[in-house]
Amino acid sequence: MASERVVRKAAPTLEEVATAAGVSRSTASRVINGSPQVSDAVVASVNAAISALNYQPNRAARSLANRQTMAIALVVPEETTRFFGDPYFASVVQGIYRGLEDSDYVLNLQLSAPVSPSPKTIRYLLGGNVDGALVVSQHSGDHFLSTLSDALPVVFNGRPLGAGGGHNYFVDVDNRSAAVKGTQHLIDLGRKRIATIAGPIDMTAGIDRRNGWASALTSAHLPTDRIAYGDFSLTGGADAMRRILEEWPDTDAVFVASDLMALGAMTVLRERGLKVPADVAIIGFDDSPAATTGDVKLTTVSQPSNEMGYTMAQMLLQLLRGEDPERECIMETSIIVRDSA
Amino acid sequence: MASERVVRKAAPTLEEVATAAGVSRSTASRVINGSPQVSDAVVASVNAAISALNYQPNRAARSLANRQTMAIALVVPEETTRFFGDPYFASVVQGIYRGLEDSDYVLNLQLSAPVSPSPKTIRYLLGGNVDGALVVSQHSGDHFLSTLSDALPVVFNGRPLGAGGGHNYFVDVDNRSAAVKGTQHLIDLGRKRIATIAGPIDMTAGIDRRNGWASALTSAHLPTDRIAYGDFSLTGGADAMRRILEEWPDTDAVFVASDLMALGAMTVLRERGLKVPADVAIIGFDDSPAATTGDVKLTTVSQPSNEMGYTMAQMLLQLLRGEDPERECIMETSIIVRDSA
DNA sequence: CTGAAAGCGCTTACAG
DNA sequence: CTGAAAGCGCTTACAG
Numbered sequence: 001m002a003s004e005r006v007v008r009k010a011a012p013t014l015e016e017v018a019t020a021a022g023v024s025r026s027t028a029s030r031v032i033n034g035s036p037q038v039s040d041a042v043v044a045s046v047n048a049a050i051s052a053l054n055y056q057p058n059r060a061a062r063s064l065a066n067r068q069t070m071a072i073a074l075v076v077p078e079e080t081t082r083f084f085g086d087p088y089f090a091s092v093v094q095g096i097y098r099g100l101e102d103s104d105y106v107l108n109l110q111l112s113a114p115v116s117p118s119p120k121t122i123r124y125l126l127g128g129n130v131d132g133a134l135v136v137s138q139h140s141g142d143h144f145l146s147t148l149s150d151a152l153p154v155v156f157n158g159r160p161l162g163a164g165g166g167h168n169y170f171v172d173v174d175n176r177s178a179a180v181k182g183t184q185h186l187i188d189l190g191r192k193r194i195a196t197i198a199g200p201i202d203m204t205a206g207i208d209r210r211n212g213w214a215s216a217l218t219s220a221h222l223p224t225d226r227i228a229y230g231d232f233s234l235t236g237g238a239d240a241m242r243r244i245l246e247e248w249p250d251t252d253a254v255f256v257a258s259d260l261m262a263l264g265a266m267t268v269l270r271e272r273g274l275k276v277p278a279d280v281a282i283i284g285f286d287d288s289p290a291a292t293t294g295d296v297k298l299t300t301v302s303q304p305s306n307e308m309g310y311t312m313a314q315m316l317l318q319l320l321r322g323e324d325p326e327r328e329c330i331m332e333t334s335i336i337v338r339d340s341a
Numbered sequence: 342m343a344s345e346r347v348v349r350k351a352a353p354t355l356e357e358v359a360t361a362a363g364v365s366r367s368t369a370s371r372v373i374n375g376s377p378q379v380s381d382a383v384v385a386s387v388n389a390a391i392s393a394l395n396y397q398p399n400r401a402a403r404s405l406a407n408r409q410t411m412a413i414a415l416v417v418p419e420e421t422t423r424f425f426g427d428p429y430f431a432s433v434v435q436g437i438y439r440g441l442e443d444s445d446y447v448l449n450l451q452l453s454a455p456v457s458p459s460p461k462t463i464r465y466l467l468g469g470n471v472d473g474a475l476v477v478s479q480h481s482g483d484h485f486l487s488t489l490s491d492a493l494p495v496v497f498n499g500r501p502l503g504a505g506g507g508h509n510y511f512v513d514v515d516n517r518s519a520a521v522k523g524t525q526h527l528i529d530l531g532r533k534r535i536a537t538i539a540g541p542i543d544m545t546a547g548i549d550r551r552n553g554w555a556s557a558l559t560s561a562h563l564p565t566d567r568i569a570y571g572d573f574s575l576t577g578g579a580d581a582m583r584r585i586l587e588e589w590p591d592t593d594a595v596f597v598a599s600d601l602m603a604l605g606a607m608t609v610l611r612e613r614g615l616k617v618p619a620d621v622a623i624i625g626f627d628d629s630p631a632a633t634t635g636d637v638k639l640t641t642v643s644q645p646s647n648e649m650g651y652t653m654a655q656m657l658l659q660l661l662r663g664e665d666p667e668r669e670c671i672m673e674t675s676i677i678v679r680d681s682a
Numbered sequence: 683c684t685g686a687a688a689g690c691g692c693t694t695a696c697a698g
Numbered sequence: 699c700t701g702a703a704a705g706c707g708c709t710t711a712c713a714g
Contacts, residue, residue: 011469013707024685029709037683056468060410061707063401064690074450080438081630084431087422094421097452101461106470107450109415111438120442127397128352129447234634271636289422293575295612354691365701370693378699402691405706 012053020049032057072100072316073125073133075110077117077142082233086260087288088305092136092157095309103317105131116142126151132316135160140202153319155312159204159328169319171311171329173303175205178333179212182283182301183255185335187220191253191281195226197240197265199257206232209257209285226251230261237261241268252280253341259284259291262298266340281341297338304331353394361390373398413441413657414466414474416451418458418483423574427601428629429646433477433498436650444658446472457483467492473657476501481543494660496653500545500669510660512652512670514644516546519674520553523624523642524596526676528561532594532622536567538581538606540598547573550598550626567592571602578602582609593621594682600625600632603639607681622682638679645672 018028023042030038031046049055063069074096076083083089100107108130110121117125122144125133132153138145140161148154149168156170186194196213199206206229214224228243230236237256241264244251256262262284266276274280276296284291287302311329318325359369364383371379372387390396404410415437417424424430441448449471451462458466463485466474473494479486481502489495490509497511527535537554540547547570555565569584571577578597582605585592597603603625607617615621617637625632628643652670659666 014709015707025708026686026710027684030684033709039683042683056464058405058707059470060401060404061690062709064399064405064692065707065709067690069401071449080435081428081431084425084434085428085630087426090422090425093425094452097421097450101459106465108412109438109448109450111435118442123397124447129400267636289426295608355693356691366692367694367702368700371700374693380699383699399691402706403693405708406691406693408693408706 011058012055014055014057017046017049017053017055020053021046069129069131070104070106071108071130072105073108073110073130075112075117075121075125075133075135075145076137077112077135077139077145078114078137080111082231083111083137085233086258087290088258088260088286089136091288091305092309092312095306095311096134096136096313097309098306099310099313099317105317105320114139116144132320134312134316138203139200153316155316155319157308157312159208161202161204167327169315169325169327171308171315171331172204173308173331173333175208176212176215178285178301178303179209179255179257180216181333181335182285183213183216184220185283185299185337186253186255186281186341187216187222189253189277189281189341192222193226193248193250193252194222195228195244195248195251195254197237197244197254197256197261198227198229199232199261200229206257209255213255226254230257230264232258232261234260234264234267237264238268239264241265245272253277254280254282256282256284259286259288259298259300262300262340263290263294266294266296266298277339277341283335283341287336291336291338296340299338299341300336301333302336303333307331352399353396355396355398358387358390358394358396361394362387410470410472411445411447412449412471413446414449414451414471416453416458416462416466416474416476416486417478418453418476418480418486419455419478421452423572424452424478426574427599428631429599429601429627430477432629432646433650433653436647436652437475437477437654438650439647440651440654440658446658446661455480457485473661475653475657479544480541494657496657496660498649498653500549502543502545508668510656510666510668512649512656512672513545514649514672514674516549517553517556519626519642519644520550520596520598521557522674522676523626524554524557525561526624526640526678527594527596527622527682528557528563530594530618530622530682533563534567534589534591534593535563536569536585536589536592536595538578538585538595538597538602539568539570540573540602541570547598550596554596567595571598571605573599573602575601575605575608578605579609580605582606586613595621595623597623597625600627600629600639600641603641603681604631604635607635607637607639618680618682624676624682628677632677632679637681640679640682641677642674643677644674648672 018025031043136157159172160168198210217224226248228240230240284298284300287300291298291300315325359366369387372384453462477498500513501509539551558565567589569581571581625639625641628641632639632641656666
């Protein structure tokens, strides 16, 4: 049995608005698009007609005529579970959403594996289905994304790596010096055997933070061999911590490249009966909600993730308007001292 | 200085494909849309032209002509941090994405506050900008969403509550009997003072699970007064656990309405020096990645969240094809016994 | 400041 | 099985 179909009255068209306002379609269109050269009286009557009829422009017709899709792709080249598992992304996406709120653009979600987008996503991105793209997180193996901006306005979250990396728009923090600051905090605490749980080396955030850590240690004439890599996840952090304790059981502090990994690391420390910060001081990175979630509140390097998302959106909007924003926007970080270090 | 504009050659049109294939635009259109009444020879030559020209139909033109947007809204009436913080959603969304993968629909993300969608979202949903909607999570206060299906094909994740609730499509589990099973597991363990950390009472999952817990206890002639409410979050679970311990310090088991809350509860238990499961047995709900994330692996009521998302997508696709799927799809749950109970 | 007209790239009865 | 033609609902030079 077929489902009963509600007969919906057809949505009002520009034509009807124009008639109701006693003007031509062209003029009605002009007031809708905010053209300056319309008399105030006409603007008023068209607007009256619009709200009387509850008119909403037809997206498809508009797109066809002016060749804008009014859609933006949110590209997530990341395991879905990781994307959703990390409060950092929550914050960035919320910022993006906020940045787009006053615009007429909609956000098309494009999930894809960490390696490279699916053929469907690629076709979609290249097929003129969106006016621009926002890329959250990026791995160096992904050659497609690094050249995407040849085809489309694109803004990255984090400095892109690889081929076309040099001429891409992005918002980021100075990961290296942020890591130096964070590590310095541990040094100032008098710690001598400072390890790091680094992020993936196919991401600039992973590399730069590790280098910052090493640089701070070197300046303090401390060794830089205590290093383990994680994938920015909780369990990745735990695994890395286990490896560190196995190889260097006397480690007395660790600079961890993300709060989530720091949380994982603290789990392991607790298992082993090691106290934080007494036995091992921990400093995280992000200052995401994860930082204050456990029993021991995390000292961390704070980055303005929500603002970063917001700024990404704003930059893309500028590009779409034909403006020419700075290629890179580097935002401030700061150390938030809590319990763990 | 204006940014250099790359001059992109215009995308090929249907017209060009038709010319290349030596047929009319109508015929080319027919093969693209899989019309049966086209000769094999023509199908072949049109397809050849399509791949030669790397043709992709223009979405806007197509939408305008056939009055389909080929877009689906993913409505998230939930705090962004909660949405992203819960691996359960990750799994559902991934399932949805998977279910849509072979279709030509794109997913438009519509974040909104837990209370009710923003005016922009409402206008968007009602303005003919999408062909259908998928609603993940729903609170009873949201009158708009419960009547959304009067305007649009909609599939809910979880039985919707409220006004139009009765005639909505949804996929869910039998939360009540799943909770009975989970609580029974604790009873079978010999526990007598069984509390619950329930979900919000403005969500069916919250109510039904709490009722199932109570029902199992009643059948076993056990008291049902030990109850605290949480918001399905980690910290919500922790807070609820604290309240339970304060009021009923001798509690020896707790049925928790989500894994994330269970994790939060275990944090508190550990703080207090209570052993899980020796002192307090814990059973969660979801079997999300969160369940196996901590030191004590969570015993939990498993629900097929990924499949649920997939099924939501499939149901919506059926509706969009004009088919008439069952209004409700209730999926199976099972108890996964690990360490915590 | 305003209107008539062409055009955006498709789909779909309507004929044949 | 195929084509000519109308039409989907807008925008935008082009005139005036």
